[in-house]
Amino acid sequence: MKIFSARVENGETNLTLRPIFPFTAIVGQEEMKFSLILNVIDPKIGGVMIMGDRGTGKSTAVRALVDLLPEISVVADDPFNSDPQDPECMSDIVREKIQNNETLIIKKKKISMVDLPLGATEDRVCGTIDLEKALTEGIKAFEPGLLAQANRGILYVDEVNLLDDHLVDVLLDAAASGWNTVEREGISLSHPARFILIGSGNPEEGELRPQLLDRFGLHAQIGTVQNANLRVQIVDQRSAFDQSPLLFREKYLPQQNQLADLLQAARELLPKVQIDSKLRIQISQVCAQLNIDGLRGDIVTNRAAKAFAAFEARTKVTPKDIIRVGPLCLRHRLRKDPLETIDSGQKVRDAFETVFT
Structure with missing residues (x-):
């Protein structure tokens, strides 16, 4: 599997504009990396909650995971990344096209990662229904949210323990059921929302409620590396990456490709x-x-x-x-x-x- 730099921000993928630190170059933090790998192999595990000190590479590791994600088949021009082969992962739009015997245009794309901003509103997360258009024209006009963009991908929430409990409930309900339902003034619309939910946080800023914590499949604990030699190695790695990101990534390309191939083979063997x-x-x-x-x-x-x-x-x-x-x-x-x-x-x-x- 060929590796390239990709990141999704607000649903848009930017290639090589912001090179990502290679996953295989991360020193230590084996428990966190292991948890992330297991969720890539089987997204039904239910995501992972990563708790640890500040500056321990939580965000770096999650964003580095993007490089290792495989390509998937999606229906072109569908905002929900519908799976053309699985009816359970199809939006209503795609179902209607199939019922009308319309030809689906299928394309390949990398599994995406969507960042959820800490101050996001419920409408931004779940999407909104245009009531005016629905009432005047009888059309269910839907503005997709972050859950739609994250379907069949990764939804990453940094500082999840600072997120409003109501939003955490919404995210966990969608992750557990695989569907997101938006209801406004008696109008209801649902779409598939199957994603790997990854949360990270600092325990000093508070823990999640047990009812919410239980909904995460895995829990990884990480701490600041105390070994002086490893600390120097981490500093050197980061300095080399900051000085020349593309050359640094090229150095780790064989390891990245090897791990990506292992993950793809594991997904097929599962x-x-x-x-x-x-x-x-x-x-x-x-x-x-x-x-x-x-x-x-x-x-x-x-x-x-x-x-x-x-x-x-x-x-x-x-x-x-x-x-x-x-x-x-x-x-x-x-x-x-x-x-x-x-x-x-x-x-x-x-x-x-x-x-x-």
């Missing part, structure tokens, strides 16, 4: 990956032992383990896969004292090792 019923029972045993509310923890752990197996080109999930992804899937779902921070993952890891060994 439907063939199997997890034994015994392992599924053991996953649920761990969730019950940890008093995890609901079944999201069970579901996400199964999905993440299969995505990890696919990434390593295997069609069978092993206990080691489950132990590796377990803390990412469950640590933010543990019941805790309101004054405590989220568990580092050791409690979850111990529970998995007890059950699986």
Whole structure:
């Protein structure tokens, strides 16, 4: 897969205008990178919440992910990135064209990443209906929002813990259902909104409510690198990139292409990956032992383990896969004292090792 620099801002893709720091050049922060990779392989994992100190590369890593995303087939001139092969990912516009036996123009495009500004309104996020046109002309005139642009792509929310709770609810509902519905004065319109929701934030500025945190598939914790040699390496990498971004990117092109090919192969292999019923029972045993509310923890752990197996080109999930992804899937779902921070993952890891060994 050929890599090029692409970024989507307000739905528009700019090529090579703002070179992106290569994903494979990021030093350390393995947990964050691993979580992002799993979500690219299986978007149904439910996104990832990245919490960490300021200046630890959260935004850099998410934006670097754009280079690794594969191309998808979309219907040209459709604002919702409709999938021409999947009726569940088609907008009403495309459905009507198919019903009228119209020929669909199909094109390839890179999976896009859309940034959600902190001060965005609900109309900007969900889209708006032109009531005047609807009432006078009987036409459902819809102005697509960020959820439409993010369909079949990535929606990134920096400082998600500072976002209005109501907007977070809207985002999580759309991410969970795969659809966005806009209702105004008795007029309703829906469109597909299947995206990977990635949030990042600084725990010093407050945690998300447990009900909202539970809706994120994975939770990655990152901290400031303390090893002096690694810190120097990170500074050198950033200085080299700032001095000559294109030359720096060219240096990492082979690694970028190799990782992009691995991700594409893993996405194709994923439907063939199997997890034994015994392992599924053991996953649920761990969730019950940890008093995890609901079944999201069970579901996400199964999905993440299969995505990890696919990434390593295997069609069978092993206990080691489950132990590796377990803390990412469950640590933010543990019941805790309101004054405590989220568990580092050791409690979850111990529970998995007890059950699986």
